[in-house]
Amino acid sequence: MIDGWKHWILVGVAVLGGCATLPPGETPVDSAPVSENTAVAALVSQARADLDAGRRSNAAAALERALRIEPRNAALWRELAKVRLADGRYDQAEQLAAKSNSFAGSDRALRAANFRLIADARAARGDTAGAQSALDHARELAR
Amino acid sequence: MSTYRFRRLNAAVARFAALARSSWRALRGQPLRIAALLGVLLLSAYLLYLDFTVRDAFEGKKFALPARVYARALEVYPGAKISLNDFTGELARLAYRESPEPREPGTFRRELQAIELTTREFQFWDGPQPSRTLRVRFDGKRVSAVNGPGEGKAAVDIVRIEPPLIGGIYPGHNEDRALLRLDQVPPALIEALIAVEDRKFYEHWGVDPRGLARAAYKTVTGQGVQGGSTITQQLVKNFFLTPERTLTRKFNEMLMSFLLELHYDKNEILETYINEIYLGQDANRAIHGFGLASHFYFDRPLEQLELHQLALLVAMVKGPSYYDPRRHPERALARRNLVLQELARHERISQEQFIAHKNQPLGVVPRAPVGTSAYPAFLQLVYRQLRRDYQESDLRSEGLKVFTTLDPQAQALAETALARRLAELERIHRLPAKSLEAALVVTSTQHGEVQALVGGRDPRFSGFNRALDAERPVGSLVKPAVYLAALEQPEQYTLATLLDDSKLVLRQRGTDDWEPKNYDKQFHGEVPLRLALVHSYNVSTARLGLALGVDLVVDRLERLGVDRRLTAHASSVLGTNALSPYEVAQIYQTIADGGFRTPLRAIREITTADGRPLQRYPLRVEQVASAAPVYLLTRALQDVVSEGTGVGLAQYLPAAELGIAGKTGTTDGLRDSWFAGFSGDHVAVAWIGRDDNQPTGLTGASGAMTVWGMLMAQLDPEPMLPAAPEGVEVVWIDPATRLRGDAKCEGAIELPFIKGSAPRETAACAGAVTKTKGWFRRLFE
Incomplete structure (x- = not known):
């Protein structure tokens, strides 16, 4: 029971943790352009449109095409993690966010955003302690 | 059943009933009544039997549409790493035609630094892509711009060229049929067939009375039982191929043809005919259907044949052995021209076309290709991955479209590198010709997509697939698992930690003593951990592995990429476990990808025959090792190439500058020669050995690594620049x-x-x- 409401509070914190002025799940990181490459940018726009229209498989397919062009683009891996999160595939969302972090280098804001996504995924799975630890990580990076 | 056929069936039944009623009245009161009734019953039973037989045969052929397998679609965008020659090669695979004004789908014009083309419409997994006219400009190895047609020449961000068809999964035991749907059959073929074989096809009821009369006349006048067969009759005859030519047989064929026409419409009959008709013999293999015949005679899919080639196939229907274009080219040519003449006479082609095509040579390839796919090894992998999710019968009959990861260009480079190096190695090392066998696996570093797979030195041979099924001891290829297990304990082991490379004897009760040796038969005293890996020292590695625990090492190996339980022996730490090249590729994939395991995949998407999305095989990742120790390991594997057992790669490409990481592997008595390694964009594994497991005389460096180097140089790899992770x-x-x-x-x-x-x-x-x-x-x- 307690776990239940804790979980929802954490989801709330995780969502609000991004930025109060942006829609849920969005962070300032996500308004930055994902790539300079016009092909990748076009595929990301297409993926976002697909995601908005609920065509999550198509969104994922477009992002995979983009990743074949820029396999080391941390922001692209994050986009795919977001699609998986929307898809309810929390385990893959977490793994892909971790993969995004492996290419994020010194971009602390992106890494923090990814840890918040990991927190969301863990909270949704009911892993409260894990979500808390990811949030701590995110806060550490945001400092 | 269509209303049209329903009406015909009803009409036939009514006519039959009327006939029965009238005979009944005529025979009223006669003792013959019972006999007649019996006769009608017997005839009905016989008709029913024939009906059942012919429908069974028809259904058995008709609904078997094999899964069609496609290579990856080439993505064209500014900056794409495609040269003008690569692009032309892709268009050749897709049978694009050169044209001065390439506005028709499937045509192109080549210029000095650009190609203008019109793509064909294609139903991709995520929707249809219409035909587009494009101008692609090149700058050296890359695409510099993609533009649309017309005045504005709007820039195009990214476009997919339709993917090349690489094979199918066919019904029957031998995987070599090329079934076609009617809409895939060139209209010219259908016109020629009807003009030559059965002009009244769309009008008759399975039997052509005039043709029949002619045949009957010839039979009665002693000119032989022959001719007069409609397409439907030929189809029926083909179902029950026997050389027997009696009147009873002919009569049965007529009845069955009539019955077929009652049940199926003309298009269904024609489609089955096109897929079923006998068109030649290749040793024990009968060539049935125009699709397969097209591959057999021209080594191209039917859709890509020219008019005179289609005419030749139609010409052969009359007697595939008598008109065999390989054995009797003159006869075949004369009959082909007769077919062309018929087409011209019925104004299906113009006089100009007739003359142009009449003067063409037969165009038959001298030697029949083996099978219908040029990629049997890769198709085997696709088939196995499909079998996890689909029934065999669905794969062979539902006409699924399978979109795969194969890169035909990488595949061609892999086949060439392997063939060339094997021949050279046999010559240099004075080995018997063709004694060496080999396998190659190439994947993309961050996505785990299988781009090329070679299962042996004859890549067209669809038998034993060494890339998937040859499990061989991996030797030193196992060492990264040992060193990863060590580096995961930083309080104990770093790249600088000294290891003991002095004589080691392992005494275990119940087994012989184990005394590992270094390749150079020396001991090296105390060596830093990094150098023990770089120079592939066995003794210090064995001691390290035993100190860590054999179970831990085997567990690491399994986690990196082996989907089955391996047995753990002391000697496992030196690679006595046997793995397939494909499994090794998975292990090195995980290392190349910073500890993220991405299951290797050959399939991206599947649609139904009409393009409805059915299934996607998404990219999946799982972190199975921490980034920091994998990074340390990768740096050491880069040193293998820059200063260790892999320095020889420099003969093929600037491997050290590209940061290529890799590991050589050699097994006892030089039986297996391995090299596994990766660049920024490709992971590749090469194996060389003999099928009888005899020594090859090759080490990992002198054998497999040279194949790997030659291939990688051709692939023009991206540098491997691992970023130092946190910590x-x-x-x-x-x-x-x-x-x-x-x-x-x-x-x-x-x-x-x-x-x-x-x-x-x-x-x-x-x-x-x-x-x-x-x-x-x-x-x-």
Whole structure:
């Protein structure tokens, strides 16, 4: 029971943790352009449109095409993690966010955003302690 | 059933009933009544039997549409790594035609630095892509611009060229049929067939009375039982192929043809005919259907044949052995031209077309290709991955479209590199010709997509697939698992930790003593961990593996990429476990990808025959090893190539500058020669050995690595630039004291360490300032 409401509070914190002025799940990181490459940018726009229209498989397919062009683009891996999160595939969302972090280098804001996504995924799975630890990580990076 | 056929069936039934009723009345009161009734019953039973037989035969053929398998679609965008020649090669695979004004789908014009083309419409997994006219400009190895047609010439961000068809999964035991749907059959073929074989096809009821009369006349006048067969009759005859030509047989064929026409419409009959008709013989293999015949005679799919080639196939229907274009080219040519003449006479083609095509040579390939796919090894992999999710019968009959990851260009380069190097190795090492066998697997580093797979030195042979099924001891290829297990314990092991490379004898009760040896038969005393891997020392590695625990090492190996339980022996730490090249590729994939395991996949998407999305095989990742120890391992594997057992790669490409990481593997008695490695964009594994498991005389470096190098040089790889993950620091090490040093220390090198694991003391050779700093730091730590 307690776990239940804790979980929802954490989801709330995780969502609000991004930025109060942006829609849920969005962070300032996500308004930055994902790539300079016009092909990748076009595929990301297409993926976002697909995601908005609920065509999550198509969104994922477009992002995979983009990743074949820029396999080391941390922001692209994050986009795919977001699609998986929307898809309810929390385990893959977490793994892909971790993969995004492996290419994020010194971009602390992106890494923090990814840890918040990991927190969301863990909270949704009911892993409260894990979500808390990811949030701590995110806060550490945001400092 | 269509209303049209319903009406015909009803009409036939009514006519039959009327006939029965009238005979009944005529025979009323006669004793013959019972006999007649019996006769009608018997005839009905016989008709029913024939009906059942012919429908069974028809259904058995008709609904078997094989899954069609496609290579990856080439993505064209500004900056794409495609040269003008690569692009032309892709268009050749897709049978694009050169045209001065390429506005028709499937045509192109080549210029000095650009190609203008019109793509064909294609139903991709995520929707249809209409035909587009494009102008693609090239700058050396890359695409520099993609534009649309017309005045504006709007820039195009990205476009997919339709993917090449690479094969199918066919019904029957031998995987070599090329079934076609009617809409895939060139209209010219259908017109020619009807003009030559059965002009009244769309009008008759399975039997053509005039043709029949002619045939009957010839039979009665002793000119032989022959001719007069409609397409439907030919189809029926083809179902029950026997050389027998009696009147009873002919009569049965007529009845069955009539019955077929009652049940099926003309298009269904024609489609089945096109897929079923006998068109030649290849040793024990009968060539049935125009699709397969097209591959057999022209080595091209039917859709890509020219008019005179289609005419030749139609010409052969009359007698595939009599008109065999390989054995009797003159007869075949004469009959082909007769077919063309018929087409011209019925104004299906113009006089100009007739003359142009009449003067063409037969165009038959001298030797029939083996099977219908050029990629049997890759198709085997696709088939196995499909079998996990689909029934065999669905794969062979539902006409699924399978979109795969195969890169035909990488595949061609892999086949060439392998064939060339094997021949050279046999010559240089004075080995019997064709004694060596080999396998190659190429995947994309961050996505685990299988781009090329070669299962043996004859890549067209669809038998034993060594890339998937040859499980061989991996030798030193196992070492990264040992060293990863060590580096995951930074408090115990760093790249600078000294290992003991002195004589080792392992005594275990119940087994022989185990005494590992180095390849150079020497012992090397104390060696830094990094160099033990770089020079592939066995003794120190064995001691390290045993100290870590055999179970831990085997567990690491399994986690990196083996989907089955391996047995753990002491010698497992030196690679006595047998793995397939494909499994090895999975292991190195995980290392190349920073500890993220991405299951290798050959399939991206599947749609139904009409393009409805059915299933996607998404990219999946799973972190199975921490980034920091994998990074340290990768750096050491790069040193293998820049200063260790892999330096020979430099003969093929600037491997050290590209940061290529890899590992050689050689097994006892030089039976297996391995090399596994990766660049920024490709992971590849090469194996060379003999099928009878006899020694090859090759080490990993002298054998498999040379194939790998030749291939990788052709692939023009991206550099491997692993970014140091969080928690890794780079420290100068003085080799003499193994303490912290700086650039001033002789032979000092920079090594990555997991934070907190680097030596704390500073060597005397390091500058005084650094020393003070070190001393200061220690004060506060």
